[in-house]
Amino acid sequence: MNEQMRTIYYTATTLDGFLADEQDSLDWLLKQPLDDDASEFGYDTFFAGVGALVMGSTTYRWVVDRHEWPYTLPSWVLSSRPQPSVEGADIRFAQGDVAALHPELVAAADGKDVWVVGGGDLAGQFADAGLLDEVMVSIAPVTLGAGRPLLPRRYDLELLSTGRNAGFLCARYRLAGPLAT
Numbered sequence: 001m002n003e004q005m006r007t008i009y010y011t012a013t014t015l016d017g018f019l020a021d022e023q024d025s026l027d028w029l030l031k032q033p034l035d036d037d038a039s040e041f042g043y044d045t046f047f048a049g050v051g052a053l054v055m056g057s058t059t060y061r062w063v064v065d066r067h068e069w070p071y072t073l074p075s076w077v078l079s080s081r082p083q084p085s086v087e088g089a090d091i092r093f094a095q096g097d098v099a100a101l102h103p104e105l106v107a108a109a110d111g112k113d114v115w116v117v118g119g120g121d122l123a124g125q126f127a128d129a130g131l132l133d134e135v136m137v138s139i140a141p142v143t144l145g146a147g148r149p150l151l152p153r154r155y156d157l158e159l160l161s162t163g164r165n166a167g168f169l170c171a172r173y174r175l176a177g178p179l180a181t
């Protein structure tokens with residue numbers, strides 16, 4: 001269990017700052033070679049510190065339309081529309097102000113970190129509410145030119161640590177605050 005629970009946006013991105021292409025394809029990501037990674041950036045290491053997760057409805061549909069639901073942790077999906085449920089999964093649907101939801105996420109995480117899975121605007125909603133502590137990115141050696149944005153906001157970040165996994169450059173940032181002019 002972490003001493004200091006954090007709310008972390010942990011994701012892969014293209015070099016030009018996209019989570020997915022305009023058709024929500026992740027083919028550019030899934031083709032990338034990966035080494036075993038026991039650093040803080042490795043999925044298994046990161047996920048071991050997570051107690052609850054939250055995602056937007058596009059990300060949710062990407063997962064459930066293609067895969068079995070992979071999580072046993074309490075998970076929240078934000079959507080203003082009815083969404084398909086997954087039998088036996090601990091998935092809670094919510095909408096509106098993420099600041100009102102955050103205490104529930106923290107309580108469910110039970111001393112571990114909250115993972116903001118994505119997308120970028122959802123991470124931005126937590127940032128705007130002053131509730132996003134860190135951004136951890138694995139930057140793929142790919143550009144797409146257009147797609148779903150990583151973090152469509154103007155913020156200053158402080159670089160805390162870096163790593164590498166095969167062709168990915170990995171970086172962990174603290175969200176410092178709205179971009180100072």
Ligand SMILES: NC(=O)c1ccc[n+]([C@@H]2O[C@H](COP(=O)([O-])OP(=O)(O)OC[C@H]3O[C@@H](n4cnc5c(N)ncnc54)[C@H](OP(=O)(O)O)[C@@H]3O)[C@@H](O)[C@H]2O)c1
Pocket residue numbers: 011012013018019020024025026029055056057058059060062063078079080081094095096097098117118119120121122125148149
């Ligand atoms: N590269 C990676 O590792 C990675 C990581 C995460 C996601 N992805 C991909 O990136 C793409 C992200 O899609 P996206 O940009 O559309 O973001 P998203 O966050 O997955 O979905 C956005 C949608 O969530 C709903 N939503 C968000 N905040 C809400 C709120 N406060 N209240 C109610 N509803 C809310 C809205 O849809 P409705 O209200 O209409 O339902 C909104 O249009 C997906 O293709 C996903 O698979 C990639």
